[in-house]
Amino acid sequence: MILDAKMPSGPVQDKWDKHRFDMKLINPANKRKFKVLVVGTGLGGAAAAASMAELGYQVEAFTYNDSPRRAHSIAAQGGINAAKNYQNDGDSVWRLFYDTVKGGDFRSREGNVYRLAMVSRNIIDQCVAQGVPFAREYGGLLANRSFGGAQVSRTFYARGQTGQQLLLGAYSALSKEVGGGRVKMHTRKEMMDIVNIDGVCRGIVTRDMVTGKIESHWGDAVVLATGGYGNVFFLSTNAQACNVTATYRAYKKGAAFANPCFTQIHPTCIPVSGDHQSKLTLMSESLRNDGRIWVPKKVGDNRSPELIPENERDYYLERKYPSFGNLSPRDISSRAAKEVCDEGRGVGATGYGVYLDFSTAIARVGQEMIAERYGNLFEMYERITGDNPYKTPMRIFPASHYTMGGLWVDYNLMTTVPGLHAIGEANFSDHGANRLGASALMQGLADGYFILPYTIGNYLAQAPLDKIDTNHAEFKKAEDEASAKINKIMSLKGKRTSTSFHRELGLLMWDKVGMGRNESGIKEALSKIPQIREEFWSNLTVPGSGAELNVSLERALRTADFLEFAELLAWDALERDESCGAHYREEHIHPDGEAKRDDTNFAHVAAWEYQGENIKPVRHQEQLEFENVHLAVRSYK
Amino acid sequence: MKLKLNIWRQKNAKTDGKMTSYQLNHVEEDMSFLEMLDILNEDLILKGDDPVAFDHDCREGICGACSMTINGTPHGPEKETTTCQLHMRKFKDGQTINIEPFRAKAFPVIKDLVVDRNAFDRIMQKGGYISVRTGQAQDANNIPISKKNADLAMDAAACIGCGACVAACPNGAAMLFVSAKVNQFALLPQGQIERKERVIGMVNQMEAEGFGACTNHFECEAACPKSISVKFIAKLNTEYLKATLTKNSF
């Protein structure tokens, strides 16, 4: 496998313009002869489907939800970055580019990131024109805030619902195209497999989640906008249905999977309350501006927090990182929390939680001011936990949040399978080893609105696309495989539910391949994952039939893929024998606890190629060149 | 906690459904309502029974997928809260809870508590957008918008499209949903060009889908997890009247 990023030559700031000029165009009248299938209708998928339909392509879009408006992009709270420099505080495309490369701990492509920073400006223009009600100043111009420790205010926001408003903007654009008959929308259809014909991706097979029907769909190109795989940890801030199936199927059909071990942990989530827990809820990181994080000094001190005197509390972030204290970066504060809990000093019923205490802030600025700043977050916390954070400290714990890894794509967002594209969180491209706050929305929309609709034309203009339909033998083969898999699951009639397997896998992954990783832990995971998988395929039970709406079958199919994918993630974590960004190998740390990168051996993208069932995949490397941002060590001491 | 659940069970759109009782003996008050149903479903699966189907996804109150009526109130008893954010500590030990799907002609039941809400998507397709070609927008700050109007537009835009308004309305009306989208765009300068076509298109589609008419019960606002105000419905009435009377004028 050759990993050719197809990076245009020339200075980084000219690459995209040059590439757009070099790309082949398709005559407007001919565009309607091409059909593109878009799987997933979140920010990336909806934006891409709408933009391509507008250009004149036939588009069919697929979602497993009942409506495109439900995709999990909707849950992003904080905001979206754009290098507009509206605040006149010295921001620029160069600065956003620089911050993103550095924030990604030098594991992303400069060319891609520069393009992202460039089109970030168009995104805001586009969204405002669509009627997205961003926050405004009294003068009527757009408001910005500083986010995630950035030194400039470049984050645009719509209250705490920025993701929702941007998704609804893309959904509106998509609705217009669906209403005009230019996009055919398939709801409640889950992708089961991609179909390659002569090495080129020509379609997908789906399962109708209401009737159970397995159906084939052909296209001239396929776009996967199917999000991340954070649910491999079972508990995460992802939505319940988020899964790896689409990207993992693509991987099994020849698309390289890049950097699967780059998974981001968010430090401020509401901790697990018991075994019944189904998901973790994220609390905005802004809470750390006023809250102080602590745990009891004594192991096993389970007095209620107000009974623990000041001198028996350990404000561990303030102690370990005096200059950043409670505002230390996501990965550092996450790991510190895990450390104190592993020592047995965690709080709450499960012992996996730390206090986020507002009493000092309330004493300083008054309860009213705190209510004004965080009122709705406090309400949400109280709704979920039943505790009043004005009176008793909040309990927080880190949770899996975003996955930087994904399908390997070139500069055109095409995977190693010709015709198969991946956008948004589903690809690996722009965030390197760590994503900055308010950058996920930016990347999803950049890919969907401004990059893919151009680059896909270049592919379609030159690709060898014979006329095909869904009667082709490859479609029948993929349909049969999907049906066989379902039949196998339905015939197992064992004694455990798919949720119990998923939970078992998630606990193992969180424990051994989660926030902090080491060789022996990863190897342990690698030996246990196949055992869980084996039991799954012999002791699973799914009631009902495949020919109806069957929620436990849906879960089982997704869990089956997680059980294979988890091993890939672990392999990647094992072989990336360095710490970088969110990937924290306990063997490679600076004495101060900061991640120790190994640029000599690991300044590359690791892309894994599938070799077959139970065979270790092959790890390919794409070397990363840094011509504009110089390799440097992050330090937050 | 011990609970008795009466749940609407319906195999598919073609068969009749009925209320079925279940007893749950180990409910913890820290569970969310959906986690309580998860527990029930795990039990049902292990017994070889069909688990209760319900729509859900983000479980943090923003995707709008969850759709069930709890003791006659969509999303249950807690104000401004979706079912996924409702926790069992709001219920009493020994209580009986009736769980039914969202009811309206325009939301046919697919299975158990799962209903088809694509009618909302079809309404959106008739004008719930501002036409702007990708990449052709002017600089965002060339369109100043007063903070007041931007905030009001955001109040309307906060709708999560869950359909609780329809489910709560004794008439099965979708006026709150439609009015939220119509008003969001009517309040913004970008929305003016297509203003009349939008309101006429969306309202006509709303009627074609079989949603009822508003008779000002205001149950929709009470059930709305985002507290979208009924004042938008009042505004929709006049928007629609004006648009109908002047659509052919210049």
Added chain:
Amino acid sequence: MLSNFLKSTILSKILVAVTGLLLVLFIVGHTLGNLLVYLGPNAINTYALGLKKLGALLWVVRGGLIFAVLIHIIATIRLTLYNKTAKPINYTVTGYITSTFSSRTMAIAGLTILFFVIYHLLHFTLGVTNPEFMKLETNLHGENVHDVFTMMITGFRNPLVSGFYILAVSFLGLHLNHGVKSLFHTLGIAGPIFTPMIAKISTVFAIVICGALISIPISVMLRIVGGAI
């Protein structure tokens, strides 16, 4: 134009609101007129004569009212039937929060009022049920005029008539309680201060109208008014 309005639910509602407003104004006038009964025979008979002397104008007003009533009824019946089809199955347990007994009984109350109005017209205005009422005459300032006062007293002495009247007026109160606030909302007059305020005003208004009208048959039966007849 009118049929186009009736085809749309929103425009139908606007018709209901506008005609409702006219009917509310009529009810206010009618109630004030009726209250003249407390000032004795001359007052109310003068008022009745005055109305009669309006001649053609009276018929224009009456025509307008009949038209408004017809539109109000046609539109609401259509909407009610339409709304019933939009919610074919209700919940086994209902959990209403903001809707009221008044708001959920608009159709029943409206129909009761309609039947009462028909009877009321046959009774007092057209003299179909009691032709003798039309022949009652009295001398007012030397002129022989229709004795409305005696007609009212005799009419309301019948407990069945008074009972029906009180029942219908009670429904009118329920109808007004929701109808008045509702018409403002339908006509687009709403806001966080106005909407709750008009809801309170509607209730007070409904109680006042209802109380004033019901006091008449009660006073008659207790012989506080017209005891001499």
